[in-house]
Amino acid sequence: MKLALAVFEDRISVIFDNSKQLQIVLIKDNFLKNRKEVYFNTLCIVKMIEMLKEESVEIIICGAISEYMQNIIERNGIKVIPWISGSVQNVLDAWMNGTLEKLVMPGCCRLYAKKYVSSNFK
Amino acid sequence: MNQDNLLSVQILDSVADGVFTVDLDWRITTFNRAAEIITGVKKKDALGCLCRDIFHSDICDGSCILKQSIETGTPITNRSIYIIRPDGNKVPISISASPLKNKDGKIIGGVETFRDESEITELRKELQKSYSFFDLVSKNSQMQRLFQILPQLAVSDSTVLLLGESGTGKELLARAIHQLSRRKDKELVAVNCGALPDTLLESELFGYKAGAFTDAKKDKPGYFSLAEGGTLFLDEIGDVSPALQVKLLRVLQEKTYTPLGGVRPVTADVRIIAATNKDLEQLVQEEKFRQDLYYRINVVQLKVPPLRDRKEDIPLLANHFIMRFNKLKGQQVLALSPEALSILMKYDFPGNIRELENIIEYAFILCHKGMILPEHLPEKFHNRSVVTFSKNQGKGTLTEIKKAAVIEALERNNWKKMATCRELGISKGTLRRMIEKYQIKRTEI
Numbered sequence: 001m002k003l004a005l006a007v008f009e010d011r012i013s014v015i016f017d018n019s020k021q022l023q024i025v026l027i028k029d030n031f032l033k034n035r036k037e038v039y040f041n042t043l044c045i046v047k048m049i050e051m052l053k054e055e056s057v058e059i060i061i062c063g064a065i066s067e068y069m070q071n072i073i074e075r076n077g078i079k080v081i082p083w084i085s086g087s088v089q090n091v092l093d094a095w096m097n098g099t100l101e102k103l104v105m106p107g108c109c110r111l112y113a114k115k116y117v118s119s120n121f122k
Numbered sequence: 123m124n125q126d127n128l129l130s131v132q133i134l135d136s137v138a139d140g141v142f143t144v145d146l147d148w149r150i151t152t153f154n155r156a157a158e159i160i161t162g163v164k165k166k167d168a169l170g171c172l173c174r175d176i177f178h179s180d181i182c183d184g185s186c187i188l189k190q191s192i193e194t195g196t197p198i199t200n201r202s203i204y205i206i207r208p209d210g211n212k213v214p215i216s217i218s219a220s221p222l223k224n225k226d227g228k229i230i231g232g233v234e235t236f237r238d239e240s241e242i243t244e245l246r247k248e249l250q251k252s253y254s255f256f257d258l259v260s261k262n263s264q265m266q267r268l269f270q271i272l273p274q275l276a277v278s279d280s281t282v283l284l285l286g287e288s289g290t291g292k293e294l295l296a297r298a299i300h301q302l303s304r305r306k307d308k309e310l311v312a313v314n315c316g317a318l319p320d321t322l323l324e325s326e327l328f329g330y331k332a333g334a335f336t337d338a339k340k341d342k343p344g345y346f347s348l349a350e351g352g353t354l355f356l357d358e359i360g361d362v363s364p365a366l367q368v369k370l371l372r373v374l375q376e377k378t379y380t381p382l383g384g385v386r387p388v389t390a391d392v393r394i395i396a397a398t399n400k401d402l403e404q405l406v407q408e409e410k411f412r413q414d415l416y417y418r419i420n421v422v423q424l425k426v427p428p429l430r431d432r433k434e435d436i437p438l439l440a441n442h443f444i445m446r447f448n449k450l451k452g453q454q455v456l457a458l459s460p461e462a463l464s465i466l467m468k469y470d471f472p473g474n475i476r477e478l479e480n481i482i483e484y485a486f487i488l489c490h491k492g493m494i495l496p497e498h499l500p501e502k503f504h505n506r507s508v509v510t511f512s513k514n515q516g517k518g519t520l521t522e523i524k525k526a527a528v529i530e531a532l533e534r535n536n537w538k539k540m541a542t543c544r545e546l547g548i549s550k551g552t553l554r555r556m557i558e559k560y561q562i563k564r565t566e567i
Contacts, residue, residue, distance in 0.1 A: 014174045015178055017206065018183065043448070043449075043454070064208075066210055105208075
């Protein structure tokens with residue numbers, strides 16, 4: 001499974017709509033197989049979607065995201081797990097351990113996050 | 123909770139602006155009721171958490187003003203940013219940040235106050251729309267009158283003469299007239315008459331037949347033919363040679379023209395919009411421009427004022443270009459800072475709107491997001507004494523110069539006294555005394 005994490009320095013970027021960098025990771029049998037960094041521009045939405053498709057990204061893990069942006073990405077067949085915070089390593093560990101909902105930002109609709117994090121992808 | 127703390131909480135909760143405080147680890151220590159409403163996060167969820175996990179603003183990744191304020195020990199006010207609420211709504215807000223100090227003066231954290239600007243932003247957008255007419259943007263009364271008469275003028279099919287300095291937007295005006303006319307589904311062909319040598323301009327305008335000259339291997343349609351049924355915009359009409367003026371006159375009078383090397387005249391159904399930055403009447407007097415052609419093209423005359431005579435448009439136009447360059451370049455520049463705007467308001471813009479557009483484009487190279495600051499402006503604005511300030515500068519006695527400077531500063535700041543004081547670097551009392559001393563009244567504009 002290919003995940004893309006919207007990052008700033010060594011942590012998840014606070015706002016996806018404002019982020020410039022993705023870490024694209026390939027996870028197989030719960031092991032991290034490959035990792036690469038890609039720079040992108042959320043204002044050029046068409047190019048961004050093209051890039052995500054070229055990279056075969058299936059899921060984006062990010063911080064806050066506007067409803068508009070999330071709808072566009074999901075309409076293109078890419079799932080979004082928003083409202084996650086923490087270091088890149090902690091997020092990857094949590095993903096593989098199935099405990100990502102523990103990293104949901106405070107006050108950000110935990111039920112909503114649980115729905116995405118737990119049932120849909122793990 | 124002791125009595126003092128209880129009072130503080132009550133006071134903070136009664137404030138309409140969102141307020142939160144952080145300790146030096148960026149963990150939230152206070153979060154008032156307005157902050158709950160604006161951010162959509164409950165106080166019980168917010169307290170003790172990292173502020174970026176609660177606030178979700180576009181400056182949290184590397185441009186935090188609370189951090190800047192704490193590091194420098196100075197307050198920062200009124201920055202426009204946006205936050206994303208947990209429901210996915212993007213909310214524009216204005217924020218201010220200050221360091222918090224204990225009784226010994228030691229910084230122990232910071233306070234951020236913020237205001238929901240959604241309504242103001244919407245109103246601003248509405249206002250911007252009301253000041254826009256196709257691609258033209260202005261709130262100047264002269265331009266607004268132009269916008270009002272343009273629809274009637276467009277449907278009339280009359281020849282239009284646009285007068286105005288270079289860079290004032292004459293071509294945009296021509297395009298608006300074309301778009302409003304019944305010819306809008308056909309082409310608008312724009313020709314710069316000053317850019318081509320006379321012989322070439324003639325063949326470009328009227329086209330040529332095969333064999334008209336060496337290398338004319340086949341027929342080539344001219345701009346008149348391309349604009350058939352549409353509009354031909356002849357820019358810099360004052361630069362056309364007398365010989366070509368005769369031919370243009372014939373097209374306007376008889377609605378026919380003959381391509382180079384052709385023998386039969388061709389009918390032209392083209393609306394002419396001519397433009398020039400020259401004084402055509404003067405050229406007529408000097409016999410450099412044919413009087414009969416002048417009267418033919420001068421059916422409806424529109425004057426586009428230079429930017430220095432409509433300085434109230436500078437913030438509006440700057441905002442228009444900022445939005446356009448943001449889309450084109452994928453940047454997130456918010457606006458001109460008050461300091462940068464103040465510098466531009468003092469400038470005379472000999473290159474008019476085109477020059478302002480170039481200045482904003484230059485600023486986009488140095489500024490990728492946030493506010494355009496004075497240091498992002500081109501070099502010539504860094505030494506402010508070099509900038510052409512005003513038409514009256516340096517003439518008359520010292521008293522007259524002072525009076526002129528005050529009047530011009532008041533005009534530039536739309537007669538807002540505080541803004542004028544800031545620009546001139548004087549107190550409100552000094553300004554009041556100068557207004558009284560020099561008997562300055564608003565009617566002196």
